[in-house]
Amino acid sequence: MTRHVDVLIIGAGLSGIGTACHLTREQTGRTYAILERRERIGGTWDLFKYPGIRSDSDMLTFGFGFRPWIGTKVLADGASIRNYVEDTAKEYGVTDHINFGRKFVSADFDRANALWTVTAVIEATGETETWTANVLVGASGYYNYDKGYQPDFPGQEDFKGQIVHPQHWPENFDYSGKKVVVIGSGATAITLIPSMADTASHVTMLQRSPTWIQALPSDDPVAIGFKKARVPDQVAYKIGRARNIALQRASFQLSRTNPELAKKLMLAQVRLQLGKKVDLRHFTPSYNPWDQRLCVVPNGDLFKVLKSGKADIVTDKIAKFTEKGILLESGQELEADVIVTATGLNVQILGGATLSIDGEPLKMNETVAYKSVLYSDVPNFLMIIGYTNASWTLKADLAAAYLCRVLNIMRDRGYTTFEVHANPEDFAEESLMGGALTSGYIQRGNGEMPRQGARGAWKLINNYYRDRKLMHDAPIEDGVLQFSKTGTAVKPGETAVGA
Template sequence: MHLPGAYGPVVPDDTHVDIVIVGAGISGIDAGYHVQSRLPGKTYAILEGRDAIGGTWDLFRYPGIRSDSDMYTLGFPFRPWTGGNAIASGESILAYLRETVELYGIDRKIRFGHRVLAARWSSNDARWTVDVHKSATGEPIQLTCSFLFLCAGYYDYAQGYTPEFPGRERFRGRIVHPQQWTPDIDYAGKRVVVIGSGATAVTLVPELAKRAAHVTMLQRSPTYIVSLSARDRVADWLRTRFSPQRAYDLARWKNVLRGMAFYSLSRKFPARTKKLLLKGIRQLVKDPADVAEHFTPTYKPWDQRVCVVPDGDLFAELDAGRASVVTDHIETFTETGITLRSGKTLEADLIITATGLTLQPFGGMSVAVDGTPLEPATTMVYKGMMLSDVPNLAFSIGYTNASWTLKCDLTSQYVCRLIEYLDKHGFTSCRPRRDPSVKQAPLLDFTSGFVQRSIDRFPRQGTTVPWKLYQNYPLDLAMLRYANVEDATMQFAR
């Protein structure tokens, strides 16, 4: 195990580093670990626009925030998760991330308050010039790097998505999006309406219900929900038999394979999977009419992400009468609540719009190659991490059907292997050349509204390897950790 500071002093504001990592969330921390472990001779800096590490887990502070993936796959493979719950609170996840950056000295490489605005590649110089806004002084600065690794996620940190609700301005109470939750928001003893049915909504409702007068989850249509134990009993048993790292690795693989089996079953046998999921709901919801109206989606399982509730907490609050679900459409906001299309009225003191994220490619930064601005939607994704005809640039994005970190960690490993290959053979740049014969498809095969609203702004995927995204960890493991870096698609240059 490495001690804090083992990787050298705090990174100064050098104007050139070998590798720039953008973002200090889970993927950026993972990237920093692999770069300093596998490429000890390289200099690197992590540019973080905010003043803290953690990304999503520092930004989102709404009540009850937690993981919707197990921590044995969401955690870093190099640092075992030792918390009690597999489905963990946002607070404990953030503590885990903070401890990790301190333990491995990654915090010494982070430049906080450095928001990346643009990056320009020069083939003549074989380097990127990165334009940065430095929040402490308000000044623009530039630095250069040989390789640019984007780990800033896929959504706009500044604001979430809220539809234009008719009559919104008439409501006399408070309206808040979970992404803008602040500690001063008081919901104790109040009537709360949560608009939405996704992961954020099903997380908020049971926590709010503990103190609110009543919480209503207002949804246009139902979502698939599965109740899982917050603890992983198999992982707990493994800890009593093996070393922490070995137990963690075994639990990780167990959960990877379980998740893959469920996803595969969902795609191959959607009707059977739907029946199985609804059977689980019927064990938690007494009234068959409620199951039919509020918990039976019209789409197939995994056309949208399946929501997880730990230990059935949402259903416990519904059963106790402290929360309820209404499936209807909004006609208009009123002074005291919401009028629905059915004519029903929901009285509210506080309305929370858990209506999704605003997707944003590459943290909103602009990119140019040899003076030509890059339009992400005109590019195709290579191995799920590089862009066609864009040199020395990789981006990290996780799975839609499994934990985010699984794919991000493989991406970090591959980027290090690629840089090692460049150095070994005396190359200064590499770029995947697009094959015009490969047909394109949307980057994400999801019907969720937040995806469909913005997916046209993102790069495309192809229909064949290495341009196709399989959302399959073992396949990606074979390709990114073990397969040759050199292939017919990648072009290297000196």
């Protein structure tokens, strides 16, 4: 049996749930369904279970724009975020539209009928399920849920202890009293160190190169003030959100326009936390701030365990694994009972599913993104990739609201298809994410991602204020986005022949 909906959403994480809520809020009148491979809502926040898992963006901007995050914590733990997403789905009646345990495998668009045919596999049984939809929304993020990135370290088969990747943290894993080495210097490693330090006998963060780190208060003093003053949640959220968006943008702009000053400010903060004797070599990357995403530590938790002696940082390269731990190129050997490889993600879009148009295979890395959400010559399709230099949800909210504007115009004017076409001069060599940051996972996934454009709305600049103008304020019928009725192209203001 084939099931049909107007809009089919892939993924029940932040982006997918947010899109579904917008379809209701914007009164699109469209039927929809969500295909979710996992058995629960949450996406990333249901998958990752390692100690201390938390947001790396402040919750006033990481929460949905239409539903306040209630609380004073600047960053939130993974379980609380998942509960927030799940509660949002319940509030907007989204939960009943989710089909769990469905792996999205393929989709083909039939231009003559303006229809996507989607194949999904019910993983519990292996059965195949077919869906049709007028519009397809990719909201499954950009990494491989099955396998994190783990380099093949020389001699790792010789190590007598346990090797764990944070993406697949063992349930009830007991590391109490054990010597732990965490390989990596990104957000995951910086979260793990203070979370494991009280239970393990000692934790060492082994980094090949440092990451820029910024300390934040655990609780937002302004949010606390609003609570005491009994400011309504919606008002407090709106004000705090606007403030934090501005602060995010200001931090990014400072790092771009005056990187030397940004470095001095960040290193001064490290000295303030750790004292004058700190070896700043462990905290001074070779790149400028925001060439890679900043890592944030709430209430200086990382610095506290470093000062206590429960943890330390080693900056060196791995020569090989040994029976007892890791031999470094300097000749030092780090003994370990447990090695945690916080080495990052593998980029994968749409969960590895294949797309085609009229039976012709589609390569997403040969498309160019328009307003960073639509893709050249791919009809009735929107894919959400959040910000790399700000909260993911800021972009997801804009993308979902933009989709609703498009759908409402289609409904009001009887259009069946929307599509953008790029000219040769619109293409750029950089991927949709490649021009933003130099992080390892972005560079590794460069070949799989769609391209970004060279000019205008084709060009990605990761600026919320600019994107809000493009997707929220600018006219939908802008001369680039084209609409059709049953496959016949319609220019803005014209009526299709025979319509």
